[in-house]
Amino acid sequence: MNLHLIWRTSFTESSIDPYAKDLLLGAQLRHKIFCDDFVVKAFYEAEKAHRGQMRASGDPYLQHCVETAVLLSTIGANSTVIAAGLLHDTLDDTFMSYDYISQTFGTGVADLVEGVSKLSQLSKLARENNTASKTVEADRLHTMFLAMADARAVLIKLADRLHNMMTLDALPLAKQQRFAKETSEIFVPLANRLGISSWKEQLGNLCFKHLNPEQHKELSSKLVESFNMARITSAVEKLERALTDGDISYHDLSGRHKSLYSIYCKMLKKKLTMDEIHDIHGLRLIVENEEDCYKALRIVNQLWSEVPGKFKDYIHHPKFNGYQSLHTVVMGEGMVPLEVQIRTKEMHLQAEFGFAAHWRYKEGDCKHSSFVLQMVEWARWVVTWHCETMNKNQSCIAYADSVKPLCTFPFHSEDCPYSYNPHCAHEGPVFVILMENDKMSVQEFPADSTLLDLLERTGRGSSRWSPYGFPLKEELKPRLNHEPVSDPTCKLKMGDVVELTPAMPDKSLTECREEIQRMYDRGIAISSTGWPAAIGMVG
Structure with missing residues (x-):
């Protein structure tokens, strides 16, 4: 029997831990949207998914989910966004799947949760590779965050990060510093770009406290x-x-x-x-x-x-x-x-x-109102316009106040060239995460660029790579979003992850190098069509 079916049919509200019931009641006292049936249902699903999971502070993980959703409620988010906020970590940290969320809550919630998951993976890559500390690549990361996902997913991720920063004291000092550094380099500028000053100030103050404790105290x-x-x-x-x-x-x-x-x-x-x-x-x-x-x-x-x-x-x-x-x-x-x-x-x-801000004007749950769509369009326009005009020699924080939009927020003029249209022929540049030799960089490409364009830029282009595929072993093929690619003409999309490091054990690479060295030691010439030459192409 399907695991999700067992999970769904065996669950009853009576099996909820009293602590979880208290959490829900507390949220309902703080904001009426937590009384909404759709949101209550999402709460119970989050409780099932995270049952038994604890945070470093010793608190149940469910508390973090609720606090994230409460932060979203303070900026007026509707039930769809609140539900996604409650479920935001389920794809990464539990056995819940996209299909299950989609079947239970609809594709709107499932897409938002998936968007948050992608953003979490991106920030983790940046943290592990210290990418955000490099000015140009930090600018590109901010743009990717806004452009690769529904902007509402970015808001959920910001709320998630804000609550994590509020509870950072539970982590070891080294982790506190690393987490705060990433927050100051990625999430504070993101809150600024989206204009959420209340969250920007809270995030900034918390980063300051952990990164510069003496100056903060003084x-x-x-x-x-x-x-x-x-x-x-x-x-x-x-x-x-x-x-x-x-x-x-x-x-x-x-x-x-x-x-x-x-x-x-x-x-x-x-x-x-x-x-x-x-x-x-x-x-x-x-x-x-x-x-x-x-x-x-x-x-x-x-x-x-x-x-x-x-x-x-x-x-x-x-x-x-x-x-x-x-x-x-x-x-x-x-x-x-x-x-x-x-x-x-x-x-x-x-x-x-x-x-x-538009969420604050209305009561109840408004799905895809014209103003919501207009705001999404504006957010994406900001991305497009920044791609065209951003000064790569300036950090986005220092540069932000000097940038002026071409149109008055939140509307576009009729002839505005940067109005976002997913179906128009001309779109802004594409930003791609490149993993090469265990290092990560954020690369910018024109619209309609292909994997072959990326390979040419990195010096891995080859006339032997025909438009019909790569004549390489499976484990040596470039990987696009973790999957081997056979067609080098496939188009790159915003947020794609391209891995050029061969997915083979270190021992195999060592053996190849040793074999080549032995051949040189014996004075044997290496044929351009021989095996060692093929290995040399891995570079």
Whole structure:
């Protein structure tokens, strides 16, 4: 009998561990989407799949799945994404299959789980080969993450990584450092590209804590000392009165301070001390509409003197990830610099949740609304446009703020050449993972490139490789996504893994080398058509 059939028919809710029931109840108290029947079903399937599995912290693995899903719920994800979040590790860490997930929850959830699995494999390859520390290849990895999977799978992977970073203390110190380094090089920039500032700040702060613990402790202490709550409260009350007098309604006005990670990055980038940074403390004002943003700005400049050169209009000139807001720095009470951010509610949602902002506007489960598809199109357009314009000599973090999109987020102009269309003749470049001699690199190829193009680039092209196949033994053939390839004209796709290292035991290679050496020692000429020459082609 099919194993999945046994699993499905023998399971009853009564067999659920009380701890698991408490986990579900806790999630339901935190967000109503966990009461959805579809999500509850996914929870029970995740519990079955991970039953008995424990994390390094000693907690059941199921808790990580739930916390990942809860993070997704905070940015407004629907039941399809929440279900995939609960099941995100089942393909890699359990005996659950894609077909089973597809049959139980539909291809939408199955494709997302599979997408997360691919992203996990990609990040693992990058971590093992230290690829993300190389600027050009890190840029390509970020692009691959966005382009090789549904952008919602990237969000699930980000939530997964955020919870892993929150519980990193359970790992040995060396693993903490390696994990945090990969996060800072891949996942923080990804959160930035997708415009999810809330996750970017959390990820960045956690990376800073583990990679630079002494600086983190020192800056944290200075930030606490410098934060004057009474001064912020006074500024809030002063602005509140002025807004009321000016008849400007607003949703929220609050004090804020820059994240430790952002402070540290700015200190490094501009070679400043903490005292020289003017936007550490500030106010954030959420108003009704764009016109009120500029009215409120005039009031702010009437209340306090503006610091010259510090005004930034991100409403008329949005950041590359869609961020919009007015920023200005004024001299507050006691001549202490105070940054004021002014934006609408929609702009604030975009600033906090980026790509996922549209989820916050709706209630319930909305499958493939036109706006969702539009946002997916925009995310892929970002990828295409970055491929065309990215300066390969700059890191994506440093370069990000200087990039401006050709179209106003999230819409394309009618003649925009970068609007993503999976069926159009012209598409952006293809990024491929190349494994060669136990090393990994990320290679960029034009659209419609073939495996033969890759082989030619790496110096392994050969006139003996006809368009009809490779005249090589099975174990010596190039591998595409872990499978031997017979047709060198097969097209490369985004995220393909090409292995050129022969899949043979070390002993075989050693024997070949020894045989060649013996032939040289005996003075025997090596024929161009002989066996040793064929082995030499492996290179």
